[in-house]
Amino acid sequence: MDAASMLELYRRDRRRLLSFLLSAGGGGGRALDLSRVDLDAVSADYALECVASGAHFNASEATRRYFDERRYPIMIGSSSGNSYFLLSRPMPSDSSPKEAAPSIGPQAPVQDNSSSTGQPTEPRDFFRDALSTSGIGYDTEDDKLADISPQQVNKVDILSLGLPRLTTELSDDDIRETAYEVLLASLFVSGKVHFSEEKREKKHKFLKGRRTKTEGSNPSPQVEDGYAHILDLTRVQMEISESMDILTKRALRHISLKTVKETLDVPRISLQLLSSVGKLDFPTERLRGQWQKRQANVLEELLLFSASLEYDTSNTLRIVLSKLKSTEDWVVTVPEGRVEVLTIIERYNTKLCSLTKKFDIKDETYHWTHNYHFNFRLYEKLLCSVFDILEDGQLVEEADEILEITKLTWPILGVTEKLHHIFYAWVLFQKFSQTGEILLLKHASLQIREFRLYHDVKEIELYTNSFICSVDAYGGNKVLSLVDSVLLKINVWCRRQLGNYHAHYSKNNYSIFEATLNLVLLLVTNSSEDDFEETMFIESPVGSTPELKLIHLLIVRSIHAAYKQLTL
Known part of the structure; x- marks a missing residue:
């Protein structure tokens, strides 16, 4: 996980913890309304003090404490006084440092001059010497990575799919929230959701949005039987608040009327939301500004950076989107001005959608092929909703039902049956690599089997294989199809584990070893170039199948890795 994703995850967890603490005991005996509180600017120390003492939470004081704390270095209190965290290591008797602490960088290894030649002495690798004597070049990339410890192997960045990067400042949370909007729009268009106001049972704020998997639900909008839960x-x-859910449903309830003659796409969903949501629909100005900037960034990502637009068109669109991004000016703009801006953007989107389709398949839109890097990120977020947020590594009981409604987004996002299987296998395997839950690995293997068995017509096959990813493979950066990228990433990860199975597996996790081996044998046709070169030198039994050759190769690798560990 990259630094930006880690930061977003940290901020989201911090907000949830603060909301839990303050809702549970920060009101001084009274109900505490946090809807207008910016939890990102709340002092955690102040919140803990309020809970511990039973004092009433003051949002202004919490914000003041937060910014005061940021002005001073991190410190801890102790009986002997306050202690500061410094990068340098001053002597206790010295005065406080007067210069900035030096940056911490990688240090050169200490040279061992114990040998007579002055060169460091390294343990001799007899196994590699024997191979070298036989003329076998055994210095492959996977062999080097087989020496990585089990604790470090998961940190190797091989589970990045390599989709083209986003050009706008859309965060992980932005992608997740946009994905939910697409899901709701698909439900409205399919007729699965019918909007009507209903009274609902009052619920303590702390319990809102949290329930068990078997608990019933009573949403404000009326939903067709079987879909409400x-x-x-x-x-x-997907961590969407009830208030934002209701707001989005109200804005999208008439979207099906606008898609009778036109195919629905993500820009049209954003435009519908912008035209239907007003300033007073949000509890705070900050939330409204964040929501509007997200919609503007989505439109910019999908429309502005299109290679199909002429320069003059792009320049005009950039000016219009800048007005939309200026949230303060947007609020004071007269309604006619806002309508004009949205109309201009809609015309540009219509112009793009009218261009000749690449594959001429049913329901194909311009955004299927030109903005797949964004659409597929949305679909990944939707698929990840099958993982229980309360039990890491577990699928919710209703996973199959969630997948069924997720499939309603296929015409919007350009997903086919084969792409669904490969994406679902990908998110399952990613979660397995993080949690080690064997059930996820078995489900991923099942999805890959179904992917291999499914055959589309020629046009759809060409469409499925047209998406490009950039991945680090074969000793350099390579351009592969999305399908090949997924299979290669899974294959490489499994082989790196099995290439040192003596260290990674034991009797306690033998079932994971067996499932991993079955998966890598399923992918035996997706061998890397290093594997091909290596099998040319390592003799296998006569008449061996590709599967047996691979098993023999993994055994040799793991023996070599285990022997090397013993000689260190």
């Missing part, structure tokens, strides 16, 4: 569960899994 699943949609509410999906909302909770």
Whole structure:
């Protein structure tokens, strides 16, 4: 996980913890309304003090404490006084440092001059010497990575799919929230959701959005029988608040009327939201500004950076989007001005959608092929909603039902049956690599089997294989199809584990070893170039199948890795 994703995850967890603390005991005996509190600017120390003492939480004081704390270095209190955290290491008797602490960088290894030649002595690798004597070049990339310890192997960045990067400042949370909007729009268009106001049972704020997997739901909008529980569960899994859920449903309830003659796409969903949501629909100005900037960034990502637009068109669109991004000016703009801006953007989107389709398949839109890097990120977020947010590594009981409503987004996002299987295998395997839950690995293997068995017509096959990813493979950066990228990443990860199975597996996790081996044998046709070169030199039994040759190769690798560990 990159630094930006880690930061977003940290901020989201911090907000949830603060909300839990303050809702549970920060009101001084009274109900505490946090809807207008910016939890990102709340002092955690102040919140803990309020809970511990039973004092009433003061949002202004919490914000003041937060910014005061940022002005001073991190410190801890102790009986002997306050202690500061410094990068340098001053002597206790010295005065405080008067210069900035030096940056910490990688240090050169200490040379061992114990040998007579002055060169460091390294343990001799007899196994490699024997191979070298036989003329075998055994210095492959996977062999080097087989020496990585089990604790470090998961940190190797091989589970990045390599989709083209986003050009705008859309965060992980932005992608997640946009994905939920697309899901709701698909439900409205399919007729699965019918909007009507209903009174709902009052619920303590602390319990809002949290329930067990078997608890029923009573959402404000009326949903067709069989979908209310699943949609509410999906909302909770994707961490969407009830207020934002209701706001989005109100804005999208008439979107099906606008898509009778036109195919629905993500820009049209954003435009519908912008035209239907007003300033007073949000509890705070900050939330409204964040929401509007997200919609503007989505439109900019999908429309402004299109290679199909002429320069003059792009320049005009950039000016219009800048007005939309200026949230303060947007509020004071007269309604006619806002309508004009949205109309201009809609015309540009219509112009793009009218261009000749690449594959001429049913329901194909311009954004299927030109903005797949964004659409597929949305679909990944939707698929991840099958993982229980309360039990890491576990699928919710209603996973199959969630997948069914997720499939309603296929015409919007350009997903086919084969792409669904490969994406679902990908998110399952990613979660397995993080949690080690064997059930996820078995489900991923099942999805890959179904992917291999499914055959599309020629046009759809060409479409499925047209998406490009950039991955680090074969000793350099390579351009592969999305399908090949997924299979290669899974294959490489499994082989790196099995290439040192003596260290990674034991009797306690033998079932994971067996499932990993079965998966890598399923992918035996997706061998890397290093594997091909290596099998040319390592003799296998006569008449061996590709599967047996691979098993023999993994055994040799693991023996070599185990022997090397013993000689260190």
